[in-house]
Amino acid sequence: YLKKNFSYVKADTLQQAIKLFIQLGLNVFVLWVGALLVTHNRLSIGQLMTYNALLAYFVNPLQNIINLQTKLQSARVANNRLNEVYLVDSEFKVDRPVKSETQLIGPIELQNVSYQYGYGQKVLEAVNLRIMPNEKLTIVGMSGSGKSTLVKLLVDFFEPTEGKVLFNQQDTQTIDKKTLRQFVNYIPQTPYIFSGTIWDNLKLGNRPGVTQADIIHACELAEIKTDIEKMPLQFETLLDEDGNTLSGGQKQRLTIARALLSPAQVLIFDESTSGLDTITEGLLVDHLMALEEKTIIFIAHRLAIAKKTNNILVLENGRVVETGTHEMLVSAQGRYYQLLNH
Known part of the structure; x- marks a missing residue:
């Protein structure tokens, strides 16, 4: 878990650094090229400032594309978790004949009941019980x-893994x-x-x-x-x-x-x-x-x-x-x- 968490922090820090590099790098590039154009009288200072201000409309979509990757990963994990629930068969799927509580009134019996979780050892073994x-x-x-x-x-x-549980x-x-x-x-x-x-x-x-x-x-x-x-x-x-x-x-x-x-x-x-x-x-x-x-x-x-x-x-x-x-x-x-x- 610690290794995975460390990998996540490194990847997240790298993405933040890439976004910041793109933003600051484009700002420096535009101002550098723009300053050269202004010194050669091919661009006014007002035009340069306007161009630099409009640069945000280009940078923001780029940053959103980078952010989209983590959101897609989160959506994929959420989808897997939902499927773990939705793809499990309902325990009420099988229709069972006994549907009246009056049919259950009587002794409760466990006949040679054993149970184990998965492939583990038996939690219950050959339990016989009668409850009046x-x-x-x-x-x-x-x-x-x-x-x-x-x-x-x-x-x-x-x-039960083995045996029967009976109500009346x-x-x-x-x-x-x-x-x-x-x-x-x-x-x-x-x-x-x-x-x-x-x-x-x-x-x-x-x-x-x-x-x-x-x-x-x-x-x-x-x-x-x-x-x-x-x-x-x-x-x-x-x-x-x-x-x-x-x-x-x-x-x-x-x-x-x-x-x-x-x-x-x-x-x-x-x-x-x-x-x-x-x-x-x-x-x-x-x-x-x-x-x-x-x-x-x-x-x-x-x-x-x-x-x-x-x-x-x-x-x-x-x-x-x-x-x-x-x-x-x-x-x-x-x-x-x-x-x-x-």
């Missing part, structure tokens, strides 16, 4: 154990992606806030018939209502792109409130409470656990969340090494017990 409707599950494990990859397979961000016996490869993503809501660690009011941000992707009372209730569950009410314009407060006026924890709670207003029956929280203090996180998790009609999957490094869920999945090097409740895994004194005590 309305279950509360926590996936724990060391960084790089495949936790995020596992849940992204549930939203069909990736297709329906393979994700046969489920319409829009239908699947209305049924499963993935909330990443890095929240997405766009330019607009807090109302606008909360209304993104809402289920039909959401009322103002529903939005306020969702904010209460997400422990963000008090923070919004302290703002000068409350729900009408304008946020810039990325919501820089909010703290990291406030942005995370705002996206959690938005997820609660979606039609999704399955909510996946991928370290979505990492920016919160332990007290606020505890209250928020308690509210989420009380949602009896939703399946909730947590990915957590803080094992305080795992203690509250009715099932825990421990991943290590892409494999499921333990499953069970907090009490069962502590008494087994296996990998979960080691994570808990370190």
